[in-house]
Amino acid sequence: MSGTDYRKQLICEGPVIILVEPQLGDNIGMVARAMANFGLWELRLVNPRDGWPNERANAAASRADHVIEATKVFDNLPDAIGDLKYVLATTARKRDMLKNVLGPQEAVGNLRQYFRKDMACGILFGRERWGLHNDEVALADAIVTFPVNPAFASLNIAQAVLLISYEWMKSGHTKPDETAFEAPQTQVADKSELQSFFEHLDSALNDAKYYYPEVRRARMTDNLRSIFTHAGLKQQELQTLHGVIAALERRWLVKRNSRKK
Amino acid sequence: MSGTDYRKQLICEGPVIILVEPQLGDNIGMVARAMANFGLWELRLVNPRDGWPNERANAAASRADHVIEATKVFDNLPDAIGDLKYVLATTARKRDMLKNVLGPQEAVGNLRQYFRKDMACGILFGRERWGLHNDEVALADAIVTFPVNPAFASLNIAQAVLLISYEWMKSGHTKPDETAFEAPQTQVADKSELQSFFEHLDSALNDAKYYYPEVRRARMTDNLRSIFTHAGLKQQELQTLHGVIAALERRWLVKRNSRKK
Numbered sequence: 001m002s003g004t005d006y007r008k009q010l011i012c013e014g015p016v017i018i019l020v021e022p023q024l025g026d027n028i029g030m031v032a033r034a035m036a037n038f039g040l041w042e043l044r045l046v047n048p049r050d051g052w053p054n055e056r057a058n059a060a061a062s063r064a065d066h067v068i069e070a071t072k073v074f075d076n077l078p079d080a081i082g083d084l085k086y087v088l089a090t091t092a093r094k095r096d097m098l099k100n101v102l103g104p105q106e107a108v109g110n111l112r113q114y115f116r117k118d119m120a121c122g123i124l125f126g127r128e129r130w131g132l133h134n135d136e137v138a139l140a141d142a143i144v145t146f147p148v149n150p151a152f153a154s155l156n157i158a159q160a161v162l163l164i165s166y167e168w169m170k171s172g173h174t175k176p177d178e179t180a181f182e183a184p185q186t187q188v189a190d191k192s193e194l195q196s197f198f199e200h201l202d203s204a205l206n207d208a209k210y211y212y213p214e215v216r217r218a219r220m221t222d223n224l225r226s227i228f229t230h231a232g233l234k235q236q237e238l239q240t241l242h243g244v245i246a247a248l249e250r251r252w253l254v255k256r257n258s259r260k261k
Numbered sequence: 262m263s264g265t266d267y268r269k270q271l272i273c274e275g276p277v278i279i280l281v282e283p284q285l286g287d288n289i290g291m292v293a294r295a296m297a298n299f300g301l302w303e304l305r306l307v308n309p310r311d312g313w314p315n316e317r318a319n320a321a322a323s324r325a326d327h328v329i330e331a332t333k334v335f336d337n338l339p340d341a342i343g344d345l346k347y348v349l350a351t352t353a354r355k356r357d358m359l360k361n362v363l364g365p366q367e368a369v370g371n372l373r374q375y376f377r378k379d380m381a382c383g384i385l386f387g388r389e390r391w392g393l394h395n396d397e398v399a400l401a402d403a404i405v406t407f408p409v410n411p412a413f414a415s416l417n418i419a420q421a422v423l424l425i426s427y428e429w430m431k432s433g434h435t436k437p438d439e440t441a442f443e444a445p446q447t448q449v450a451d452k453s454e455l456q457s458f459f460e461h462l463d464s465a466l467n468d469a470k471y472y473y474p475e476v477r478r479a480r481m482t483d484n485l486r487s488i489f490t491h492a493g494l495k496q497q498e499l500q501t502l503h504g505v506i507a508a509l510e511r512r513w514l515v516k517r518n519s520r521k522k
Contacts, residue, residue: 004411004412004413004414004415005411005412005414006412008411008412009411009412010410010412010413011410011411011412011413033415034420036410036413036415037409037410037413037414037415037416037420038408038409038410039410062415063413063415064413064415092441093442094442096445097445098444098445098447098495098497098498099444100444101440101442101443101444102438102440103438103439103440104438105431105438106438143444145440145441145442146427146440146441147299147427147430147431147434147439147440147441148298148299148430148441149271149272149297149298149299149300149430150265150266150269150270150272150441151265151266151267151269151270151271151272152265152271152272152297152298152324152325153265153266153298153441154265154294154297154298154323154324154325155298159295159298159420159423162420162423162424163423163424163427166407166408166424166427169408169409169410170366170408173408177363177364177365177366177367178364178408179362179363179364179406179407179408180353180406180407180408180409180411180414181354181355181362181406182362183359183360183361183362183404184357184358184359186359234359236359237359
């Protein structure tokens with residue numbers, strides 16, 4: 001799925017991702033890669049088990065070097081979030097806490113509001129096995145959780161970071177369905193162009209004695225027009241079809257001429 | 262991030278995921294896991310490089326056994342999509358084809374419409390390195406692509422499947438931000454409850470000679486009321502604060518009594 005275009009500017013913005021006591025370097029690297037895909041870049045680690053830097057993280061980051069190189073390490077969570085104005089905690093389990101529970105889209109909507117006011121924000125992700133402790137969740141302004149299959153909820157931290165990062169990028173678009181590239185700029189054919197095609201087709205089929213018996217001509221014509229109308233043809237496609245008809249006509253003319261000899 | 266509740270019913274529905282010539286078993290397993298998280302279950306493989314079943318896929322699936330066990334293998338793509346009514350092709354690269362290009366949310370909206378009419382649908386994902394060939398994309402009704410960082414577009418197939426699966430689950434919710442669990446059902450305090458708390462606080466601060474000089478009393482009261490109003494306190498939290506005030510009052514009373522002796 002790689003579509004990297006190195007001539008384009010690298011997007012580096014948005015909330016800080018904070019991993020609390022991550023264990024596996026592979027996961028840290030996959031988190032960096034997930035972030036980079038959607039324009040996030042600021043990663044903080046609280047007490048990573050295997051220290052930092054970490055070879056396996058570098059390998060798993062798949063060239064998200066700008067994220068890996070900017071990663072900061074902290075001894076404790078309060079220091080890691082000290083400069084932030086708004087912090088969310090991700091969790092898959094219900095906590096006995098009076099805190100708002102947000103879905104990813106709503107959570108990212110809140111983050112985007114702070115971001116637009118230049119107020120730094122962050123999102124906490126817990127340990128691979130245990131997630132965040134309650135005293136860590138208590139430091140966050142609200143909880144984020146994902147709408148998963150209740151009988152199979154098994155998102156790893158890299159997947160959770162991917163979903164949040166993806167929602168982050170979407171939240172910055174003016175259209176919810178903005179994509180990295182668009183369909184070729186070609187116009188849907190006008191009805192008059194479609195009409196010319198119908199005439200070409202009719203004339204070719206007439207010559208080929210397709211409309212038989214004559215009494216069914218109207219019905220046959222209607223069916224054909226219906227097919228080529230609901231296909232939503234583009235101008236360029238209509239040219240292709242004109243070419244197809246012309247080729248079939250020629251073939252038939254050639255046949256007829258050869259028979260005449 | 263595990264929050265699996267085995268007492269709940271396993272969701273198994275939605276579009277078929279079709280991997281064309283996947284190479285690594287780990288990726289196939291991660292795809293199965295991503296699908297299961299968001300309720301998808303039907304996986305088809307076209308010519309998997311290392312055959313099927315695949316030990317590494319089983320390991321990476323992280324107990325998404327219901328997906329792995331139901332996986333079907335096909336010799337070619339036309340057979341793998343033969344029974345489907347609507348097929349999307351994922352790609353990170355622009356193709357020179359007159360096909361609609363959809364973002365994940367719009368794509369899943371289309372899939373959901375077919376699903377509601379009981380018409381089987383599928384989504385094609387290409388090889389790890391090369392994606393789909395043009396003749397494979399040509400078999401699809403439309404293209405799906407992800408809104409990634411143009412200068413760092415490096416989604417692997419499991420990540421791409423995760424995002425599509427996540428959008429699929431969201432598209433089935435009546436609220437876009439439906440979550441797996443909700444905040445405890447506790448009411449935001451009524452203004453009358455807040456008023457009682459203000460009175461309690463005022464009386465305690467009066468006794469403690471907090472309001473000094475007297476001329477600043479109104480301003481000090483306003484500031485305090487403002488703090489506790491914009492905090493959006495819940496009823497239960499207000500009870501906690503009543504307890505805090507009461508405890509501080511008692512401490513002060515004890516001190517005063519001990520001085521009297």
